[in-house]
Each structure stands twice: as structure tokens, then as C-alpha cells.
Amino acid sequence: TQLLEQSPQFLSIQEGENLTVYCNSSSVFSSLQWYRQEPGEGPVLLVTVVTGGEVKKLKRLTFQFGDARKDSSLHITAAQPGDTGLYLCAGAGNNDMRFGAGTRLTVKP
Amino acid sequence: NAGVTQTPKFRILKIGQSMTLQCAQDMNHNYMYWYRQDPGMGLKLIYYSVGAGITDKGEVPNGYNVSRSTTEDFPLRLELAAPSQTSVYFCASSRGGAYNEQFFGPGTRLTVL
Numbered sequence: 473t474q475l476l477e478q479s480p481q482f483l484s485i486q487e488g489e490n491l492t493v494y495c496n497s498s499s500v501f502s503s504l505q506w507y508r509q510e511p512g513e514g515p516v517l518l519v520t521v522v523t524g525g526e527v528k529k530l531k532r533l534t535f536q537f538g539d540a541r542k543d544s545s546l547h548i549t550a551a552q553p554g555d556t557g558l559y560l561c562a563g564a565g566n567n568d569m570r571f572g573a574g575t576r577l578t579v580k581p
Numbered sequence: 582n583a584g585v586t587q588t589p590k591f592r593i594l595k596i597g598q599s600m601t602l603q604c605a606q607d608m609n610h611n612y613m614y615w616y617r618q619d620p621g622m623g624l625k626l627i628y629y630s631v632g633a634g635i636t637d638k639g640e641v642p643n644g645y646n647v648s649r650s651t652t653e654d655f656p657l658r659l660e661l662a663a664p665s666q667t668s669v670y671f672c673a674s675s676r677g678g679a680y681n682e683q684f685f686g687p688g689t690r691l692t693v694l
Binding site: 478507512515517520562564568569570571573574576 | 612623624629631637640677686
């Protein structure tokens with residue numbers, strides 16, 4: 473059983489479309505992070521959200537942390553083929569980190 | 582800075598063999614982590630360390646051991662390798678704290694036959 477549930481598991485869209493992926497948990501986290509991983513490489517941090525209700529923007533990516541600090545969403549506007557990858561959310565506990573299974577995004581040109 | 586480095590990149594083991602996966606970081610981070618990632622899945626925490634001489638179990642520690650004698654190095658030991666340990670292993674480091682942003686190495690792809 474995953475502590476962090478990500479949905480959808482797979483997403484295939486056309487270039488230019490918008491999308492939202494979700495990260496949900498029954499646990500409260502001190503912070504939540506989103507990473508992107510490309511094949512054959514380690515995950516790379518995109519953003520960290522700490523405050524309930526917080527919204528952060530990174531170019532075409534918008535991240536939101538739920539008010540109760542249990543869930544988060546990632547919205548991508550006008551997706552591009554370069555956005556293709558595995559998007560992972562991770563929750564910070566006392567000293568450790570727990571990752572979701574990820575959403576595998578494919579953006580077709 | 583090299584960041585987080587891992588060796589080897591690839592390894593094939595026979596059932597019952599042992600090996601050590603090496604991980605080093607040059608960012609003076611106190612926190613270090615070992616994860617495994619099975620095909621199409623997220624990362625499972627094996628062990629972590631909050632400083633030299635301190636280690637703790639994560640979600641899936643069975644079949645593995647770690648040590649942390651220096652701030653820079655965090656090796657992962659596999660004893661009596663089993664096919665279930667076939668995976669990609671990632672080491673990461675962080676400063677800890679509320680943000681705890683993790684920096685990952687390139688991974689070691691291990692196959693146990």
C-alpha cells in the first residue's frame with residue numbers, strides 16, 4: 473500500500489494540451505515535493521511546498537498544496553514534448569521521505 | 582562540485598553473492614538516503630542516515646545493510662543477493678530540515694540471476 477497515491481498512473485496527451493496530476497495521502501506532511509525523472513537518470517527536484525494552501529508557479533507548471541497538507545496537484549499548461557517524464561511526489565516525515573509511484577506523462581508532438 | 586556519485590553503474594550478480602554499492606556526496610549534506618526503484622514504480626526507501634554514525638531503517642530494509650563512517654560516504658551492502666533485489670538503486674543526499682530537498686545520484690542498475 474502506497475502512503476502517497478498518485479493519479480493518473482499514465483497520461484498520454486498531444487502537445488499544447490493542459491493536464492493535472494494528483495498526489496493524495498491520508499497523512500500530513502511537513503512538506504511535499506515534486507520531482508521529474510527521465511529514463512536512465514535520477515529524479516530532479518521541481519518544487520517544494522510547505523504551507524497548506526500554498527501555490528507555486530514554475531513557468532508553465534503550477535503546484536498546489538492542499539489546505540490540510542495531505543495532498544497536492546501539479547498542473548501543466550500547454551504541454552510540450554520536453555515535459556515527457558515520470559512525475560513523482562514525495563512527502564517529508566520526521567527525517568525520511570516517502571515517494572508515490574508516479575505519473576508517467578507522454579506528450580506527443 | 583560532483584554532487585552525488587554512485588558506483589558501479591551496472592552490475593550482474595549470481596544468487597547468493599554479495600556486493601557493496603558505493604555512494605559519495607561532496608555537498609557536506611548531513612542526510613543521506615538509499616532507495617530502490619522497480620520497473621515502472623516510484624522509489625522505496627531502504628535506509629537513511631541523518632549524520633555520521635547514525636543510520637535508520639526505511640520501508641524495505643530486509644536484505645541490506647548500511648554504514649556511515651563519514652559525512653561524505655554512505656555505502657549499501659547486499660548480503661546473499663536474491664532475484665527480488667533486482668532493481669535500480671538510487672542514493673540521495675539533503676540538508677534536512679523542513680524542505681529536505683533531495684539531490685540524487687545517477688543510479689546503479691543491479692540484476693540478480
